Amino acid sequence: xxxxxxxxxxxxxxxxxxxxxxxxxxxxxxxxxxxxxxxxxxxxxxxxxxxxxxxxxxxxxxxxxxxxxxxxxxxxxxxxxxxxxxxxxxxxxxxxxxxxxxxxxxxxxxxxxxxxxxxxxxxxxxxxxxxxxxxxxxxxxxxxxxxxxxxxxxxxxxxxxxxxxxxxxxxxxxxxxxxxxxxxxxxxxxxxxxxxxxxxxxxxxxxxxxxxxxxxxxxxxxxxxxxxxxxxxxxxxxxxxxxxxxxxxxxxxxxxxxxxxxxxxxxxxxxxxxxxxx
Amino acid sequence: xxxxxxxxxxxxxxxxxxxxxxxxxxxxxxxxxxxxxxxxxxxxxxxxxxxxxxxxxxxxxxxxxxxxxxxxxxxxxxxxxxxxxxxxxxxxxxxxxxxxxxxxxxxxxxxxxxxxxxxxxxxxxxxxxxxxxxxxxxxxxxxxxxxxxxxxxxxxxxxxxxxxxxxxxxxxxxxxxxxxxxxxxxxxxxxxxxxxxxxxxxxxxxxxxxxxxxxxxxxxxxxxxxxxxxxxxxxxxxxxxxxxxxxxxxxxxxxxxxxxxxxxxxxxxxxxxxxxxxxxxxxxxxxxxxxxxxxxxxxxxxxxxxxxx
Numbered sequence: 041x042x043x044x045x046x047x048x049x050x051x052x053x054x055x056x057x058x059x060x061x062x063x064x065x066x067x068x069x070x071x072x073x074x075x076x077x078x079x080x081x082x083x084x085x086x087x088x089x090x091x092x093x094x095x096x097x098x099x100x101x102x103x104x105x106x107x108x109x110x111x112x113x114x115x116x117x118x119x120x121x122x123x124x125x126x127x128x129x130x131x132x133x134x135x136x137x138x139x140x141x142x143x144x145x146x147x148x149x150x151x152x153x154x155x156x157x158x159x160x161x162x163x164x165x166x167x168x169x170x171x172x173x174x175x176x177x178x179x180x181x182x183x184x185x186x187x188x189x190x191x192x193x194x195x196x197x198x199x200x201x202x203x204x205x206x207x208x209x210x211x212x213x214x215x216x217x218x219x220x221x222x223x224x225x226x227x228x229x230x231x232x233x234x235x236x237x238x239x240x241x242x243x244x245x246x247x248x249x250x251x252x253x254x255x256x257x258x259x260x261x262x263x264x265x266x267x268x269x270x271x272x273x274x275x276x277x278x279x280x281x282x283x284x285x286x287x288x289x290x291x292x293x294x295x296x297x298x299x300x301x302x303x304x305x306x307x308x309x310x311x312x313x314x315x316x317x318x
Numbered sequence: 319x320x321x322x323x324x325x326x327x328x329x330x331x332x333x334x335x336x337x338x339x340x341x342x343x344x345x346x347x348x349x350x351x352x353x354x355x356x357x358x359x360x361x362x363x364x365x366x367x368x369x370x371x372x373x374x375x376x377x378x379x380x381x382x383x384x385x386x387x388x389x390x391x392x393x394x395x396x397x398x399x400x401x402x403x404x405x406x407x408x409x410x411x412x413x414x415x416x417x418x419x420x421x422x423x424x425x426x427x428x429x430x431x432x433x434x435x436x437x438x439x440x441x442x443x444x445x446x447x448x449x450x451x452x453x454x455x456x457x458x459x460x461x462x463x464x465x466x467x468x469x470x471x472x473x474x475x476x477x478x479x480x481x482x483x484x485x486x487x488x489x490x491x492x493x494x495x496x497x498x499x500x501x502x503x504x505x506x507x508x509x510x511x512x513x514x515x516x517x518x519x520x521x522x523x524x525x526x527x528x529x530x531x532x533x534x535x536x537x538x539x540x541x542x543x544x545x546x547x548x549x550x551x552x553x554x555x556x557x558x559x560x561x562x563x564x565x566x567x568x569x570x571x572x573x574x575x576x577x578x579x580x581x582x583x584x585x586x587x588x589x590x591x592x593x594x595x596x597x598x599x600x601x602x603x604x605x606x607x608x609x610x611x612x613x614x615x616x617x618x619x620x621x622x623x624x625x626x627x
Contacts, residue, residue: 063391066424073421077414084409152405156466159369159399160422161391318331318372 070162078174097186101193116283121194126277127249132186137179137212141219164310175216204279217302224315253285321347321505327377337363339529352520360529369399398472402479408452423470437465457484548606554599563592
């Protein structure tokens with residue numbers, strides 16, 4: 041053993057005694073650690089997490105906004121490009137919040153490094169909130185970038201700032217939790233693409249991103265109103281444009297309800313150990 | 319105080335496999351304890367339950383008096399674990415892996431960074447602090463996992479095959495490190511396939527087989543249970559038949575080597591005297607098999623024979 045190694049092992053033997061932190065302090069420091077790790081991940085792979093949705097949304101604005109939108113004219117009293125802007129921003133927030141958490145949590149399961157958190161004295165609330173915070177950050181970053189892109193194609197304004205901000209944060213958080221639940225159940229990579237492809241995308245496209253439900257027949261209006269994403273898109277559109285197909289009270293009830301139910305479900309699953317403990 | 323108390327611990331997996339059949343085990347504070355057993359014996363399940371990665375079916379586990387059911391978080395804070403399978407975030411910087419792990423245990427970032435440096439240096443990984451785990455060799459990954467297990471300075475360290483795939487030089491330096499950690503007051507539970515490692519490091523031992531503890535004693539007592547031991551002696555000159563050594567069973571292995579079976583009560587002195595009288599000089603000597611390995615096989619085979627009978 042070298043002299044340097046001897047010094048180091050002597051240092052190890054003299055581990056400094058630390059006062060035992062309270063459970064609250066452990067969880068607060070743990071939460072900050074998870075959030076920092078998740079945000080660092082989003083920024084480290086920005087070319088996968090931030091840029092692609094911005095390019096996709098730019099194409100939407102060029103094709104549906106500038107090219108086709110001119111022929112459509114106004115919808116709900118606003119130019120078509122301005123009409124679809126809130127929906128496209130919300131669509132990018134939904135898919136990116138969901139995608140961030142589902143891939144990060146599933147990769148933790150697959151590489152087993154999720155165990156780092158499971159063996160630690162962290163509450164399940166801390167783990168859920170930490171991952172959700174990462175998803176919200178990515179959702180807001182991408183949503184912000186898409187907003188900047190939208191400003192090149194149309195004049196954007198915010199009629200109700202509080203509604204706009206509360207809606208986007210609530211929706212990002214709700215879909216982050218949905219991503220977490222998907223990752224909890226997932227066993228293969230196929231399992232993390234089934235929900236986005238077969239559930240999320242159709243519901244988002246039919247959620248009033250590109251059209252007002254007033255264009256639909258009464259029967260299809262009824263069907264459309266069974267889609268929770270319709271309420272989210274319309275709440276956000278109301279915040280930005282002041283126009284909506286649904287009442288704000290119903291929209292908030294559905295958004296808050298979805299958030300609470302999914303949060304409780306995620307906690308229940310982690311507590312039971314579903315998909316993460318043997 | 320006991321570092322670990324396990325009482326009537328059972329685990330039945332959903333497929334019906336009973337991995338643990340009601341084991342009892344006590345590990346004293348400050349001990350260096352070996353938990354051995356063949357593959358599938360239940361070692362990793364037991365460790366999984368202690369570290370909260372596996373849900374137990376029934377029984378009780380307490381770490382330094384903290385019951386895992388009633389004071390789970392307090393118990394978790396006292397445990398550090400190095401699992402058998404590599405479970406590192408392959409794309410995270412090695413320095414951040416340690417800082418993050420400390421954070422999960424409530425260590426403030428300033429102290430976490432100091433400790434990350436301390437343990438990366440102790441495990442000879444400081445030069446690779448900015449690298450990601452994916453770029454490390456197998457041995458380096460294992461050392462990084464040890465550093466990660468130590469960063470919150472646990473009182474009970476569980477090492478599940480910590481030196482698997484590590485070269486001899488690093489393994490010896492890891493042994494020194496483990497001894498130092500144990501000497502600093504940290505209780506260590508070690509599972510290993512290198513039985514020489516357990517024999518060299520551990521003071522107490524439990525052998526687990528098919529979900530049951532089949533032996534639990536001091537290492538010295540366990541080793542002394544071996545009634546006979548075989549030694550291989552290398553001689554200074556060529557011989558063509560095995561020399562006669564009264565009371566010993568001798569076999570010629572080749573022109574220069576003989577194998578001598580020695581009963582526990584016989585000792586080695588008379589054997590050397592008899593060889594000297596025949597003008598034979600022993601230039602080197604080694605045990606034929608690892609003593610612990612031999613005992614291990616006897617115990618396991620003995621229990622299996624009992625079960626069949």
